[in-house]
Amino acid sequence: xxxxxxxxxxxxxxxxxxxxxxxxxxxxxxxxxxxxxxxxxxxxxxxxxxxxxxxxxxxxxxxxxxxxxxxxxxxxxxxxxxxxxxxxxxxxxxxxxxxxxxxxxxxxxxxxxxxxxxxxxxxxxxxxxxxxxxxxxxxxxxxxxxxxxxxxxxxxxxxxxxxxxxxxxxxxxxxxxxxxxxxxxxxxxxxxxxxxxxxxxxxxxxxxxxxxxxxxxxxxxxxxxxxxxxxxxxxxxxxxxxxxxxxxxxxxxxxxxxxxxxxxxxxxxxxxxxxxxxxxxxxxxxxxxxxxxxxxxxxxxxxxxxxxxxxxxxxxxxxxxxxxxxxxxxxxxxxxxxxxxxxxxxxxxxxxxxxxxxxxxxxxxxxxxxxxxxxxxxxxxxxxxxxxxxxxxxxxxxxxxxxxxxxxxxxxxxxxxxxxxxxx
Numbered sequence: 001x002x003x004x005x006x007x008x009x010x011x012x013x014x015x016x017x018x019x020x021x022x023x024x025x026x027x028x029x030x031x032x033x034x035x036x037x038x039x040x041x042x043x044x045x046x047x048x049x050x051x052x053x054x055x056x057x058x059x060x061x062x063x064x065x066x067x068x069x070x071x072x073x074x075x076x077x078x079x080x081x082x083x084x085x086x087x088x089x090x091x092x093x094x095x096x097x098x099x100x101x102x103x104x105x106x107x108x109x110x111x112x113x114x115x116x117x118x119x120x121x122x123x124x125x126x127x128x129x130x131x132x133x134x135x136x137x138x139x140x141x142x143x144x145x146x147x148x149x150x151x152x153x154x155x156x157x158x159x160x161x162x163x164x165x166x167x168x169x170x171x172x173x174x175x176x177x178x179x180x181x182x183x184x185x186x187x188x189x190x191x192x193x194x195x196x197x198x199x200x201x202x203x204x205x206x207x208x209x210x211x212x213x214x215x216x217x218x219x220x221x222x223x224x225x226x227x228x229x230x231x232x233x234x235x236x237x238x239x240x241x242x243x244x245x246x247x248x249x250x251x252x253x254x255x256x257x258x259x260x261x262x263x264x265x266x267x268x269x270x271x272x273x274x275x276x277x278x279x280x281x282x283x284x285x286x287x288x289x290x291x292x293x294x295x296x297x298x299x300x301x302x303x304x305x306x307x308x309x310x311x312x313x314x315x316x317x318x319x320x321x322x323x324x325x326x327x328x329x330x331x332x333x334x335x336x337x338x339x340x341x342x343x344x345x346x347x348x349x350x351x352x353x354x355x356x357x358x359x360x361x362x363x364x365x366x367x368x369x370x371x372x373x374x375x376x377x378x379x380x381x382x383x384x385x386x387x388x389x390x391x392x393x394x395x396x397x398x399x400x401x402x403x404x405x406x407x408x409x410x411x412x413x414x415x416x417x418x419x420x421x422x423x424x
Contacts (some may be wrong), residue, residue, distance in 0.1 A: 016318055016321065016322055016325075017354055019318055020315060020318050020351070020354050020358075020400075021354055021357065021358045022358075023311050023314040023315055023318070023358075024311060024315070024354065024355050024358035024359060024362065024396050024399055024400060025358040025359075025361055025362040025365075026307075026311070026362070027307045027308060027310070027311035027362070027395075027396070027399060028358060028359045028361075028362025028363055028366065028392050028393075028395065028396045029362040029363075029365045029366040029369060030303070030304065030307045030366065031304045031307060031308065031362075031366065031392055031395055032362060032363040032364075032365075032366025032367060032369075032370070032388055032389075032392040033366040033367070033369040033370040033373065034300040034301075034303055034304045034370075035300075035304070035366075035385070035388045035391065035392070036366065036367060036370035036382060036384065036385055036388055037300060037370045037373060037374060037382060038296075038297050038300045038301070039382075039385045039388070040370075040374065040382030040383055040385070054103070054146060054227035054228055054229045054282065055228070055229060055230060055232065055263055055281065055282050056227075056228040056229075056230055056263060056266065056267050056270065056279055056280070056281055056282065057225055057226070057227055057228070057279070057280050057282060058083070058091065058225060058226040058227075058228060058270060058274060058277050058278070058279045058280075059081075059083075059224075059225050059277065059278050059279075059280065060081035060082055060083050060224075060225075060276060060277060060278070061081070061276055061277065061278050082107075082219060082222035082223060082224060083105075083222070083223045083224070083225070083226065083274075083276065083277055084221065084222070084223075084276070085105065085210070085221045085222060085223050086221060087274055087275070087276075087277075088105060088131060088141070088223075088226065089131060089132075089133045089134075090270075090273040090274045091103055091226065091228060091270055091273070091274060092131075092133045092136070092139065093133065093134065093273055094266065094269040094270055094272070094273050095258075095259075095269055096230070096261050096265075096266045096269060099230050099231040099232065099261050099266060100228060100229075100230050100266075101145075101229045101230060101231055102141065102142075102145040102146040102228075102229045103141050103146060103226055103227060103228040103229065104125055104126050104141055104142050104143045104145075104146045104226070104227055105125060105126060105141075105210065105223040105225070105226045106123055106124065106125050106223065106224055106225050106226070106227065107123070107124040107125075107210060107213045107214060107217065107219060107222065107223045107224050108121065108122070108123050108124075108205075108213075108224050109121075109122060109213070109216075109217040109219075110122065111185050111186045111216045111217065112185070112186050112187075113183070113184070113185060114183075114184035114185075114187070120171075120185070120205075120206060121204065121205040121206070122185070122205060122206045122207075122208060122213055122216060122217075123202050123205050123206070123207045123208070123213065124207075124208055124209060124210040124211075124212060124213020124214060124217075124223075125142070125143050125207065125209075125210055125213075126141055126142040126143070126159055126209075126210055127142045127143055127144055127156055127157065127158070127159050127209070128140055128142040128144045128145070128156075128159065129141060129142050129159040129210075142159070144156070146227060146229055147198075147199065149198050150196065150197070150198045150199045151196075151197045151198050152166060152194040152195065152196055152197065153179060153194060153195040153197060154166075154179035154180075154192075154193055154194030154195060155193050155194050156193075156194060157193050157194070157208070157209060158209070159209050159210070159211075160209065160211065161209055161212070162209060162211055162212040162215060163190060163191055164190065164191050164192075164193040164208075164209075165183070165185075165190045165191070165192060165193065165206050165207065165208045165212075166192075166193065166194045166195070166196045166206070166207040166208070167183075167192055167194075167195055167196065167206055167207075168195075168196050168199065168202050168203040168204050168205050168206065168207070169195055169196060169197045169199075169203050170203035170204045171203065171204045171205065171206065172195045174204075177192055177195075178192070178195075179192055179193065179194060179195060180192060183206075185206070185216060186216050188216065190208075190212075210223070226277075228270070228279075230261075230263060230266050231261065232261050232262060232263040232266065233260060233261050233262060234293045234294060235262060235263070235264075238253060238256065238257055238260075238262075239257060239260075239262040239263075239264050239265070241253070242254075242257045242262070242264055242265070242268075243264045243281075246268065263281040263282075264281050266281075267279035267280060267281045308395060308398075308399060311399045311403070312399050312402045312403040313403070314403070315351065315399060315400055315402075315403025315404060316402075316403040316404070316406055316407055318403075319347070319351065319403060319404045319407040319408070320407040322347075323347070323407055323408070330343055333346075344408050347404060347408060348400075348401065348404055348408070351400040351401070351403070351404040352397055352400050352401065354400065355396040355397050355399060355400035355401075356393065356396070356397065358396055359392055359393040359394075359395070359396025359397065360389075360393055362392065362396065363388065363389045363392035363393060364389075366388075366392065367384055367388075370382060
């Protein structure tokens, strides 16, 4: 009997059912797309910010020591402490190795420049060097992937050459150096193969291969620092606590922090692998990433909540109209002995049936909408989080239940004699 009543109600008044379906469908679609983007936006924003450079710097332990005198910071051991070049693969052997997007070593110093008879700053690095590591024999590191916005007028130089150099844009302008010129550094004649542009830190320096810099500075197999670009998750209270002192974390907090891709936990693991090195997270980049992600997530959360409230109000309005239209049917059911609870169950079952279908379809369409939004903003699709499907269906059922609950109170006030004889 109840099944026949439910089936009859579902197929009756198709306009009301279609409006209820559209209301829940639109809300579910919006919630699913917002949730899917929210879960995937952290990785996308991190990926976008990684294209602007490093967020972890690896220094020799002594080189990281600093002191402040009269407001100025001094690093007395910076010039005397170096890292071993042979240990560079260790950075890609940490637990979060797949989150290490790019890195490059640097060796800096000054050498005599015969043109002006003054020391000039030089920087040795890898440009696009093959660095075989476990399971990835063709892995490549260098400034080309670490700083993709750097450009060169002329041509890049090869990592194994000791005859070519790149000159920073500012230095080239000041000394009228052009592509194809020859300069003398420490009595070594070098060919200017390109003018480096967009590299703010080395605009006034000469960049060259690591091997050439080690030769000129007399530091074989040594490097000054390593800059690392890692994909991380936004910082939160746990990572801030760990940043102050990891020893303050209890076992559960430590495991959670260590197994989450915070910039601080990745830096900590690099220190564990790279003996003799200190890895420092560049919190300015990470903090900016966290703020951007949190603001976007908050905005999407507010939009989702407003959509849920609006949909519940819409369902409440439709249900009130439906109860008014079917008051004679309700009166007849009461006259036949149906309890208020049984009538409640009938109407709630109708709403939940529509919500189940609308929520499922809305979630699937929401996945597609989130892909379109991600493609338009980031140029890449976000991954599908299947946990959102049951969540969205649950939200749809909640919308239907809450939206139906308040109008159902009118059922109690309906008296069979009055509605059947048209007196109310």
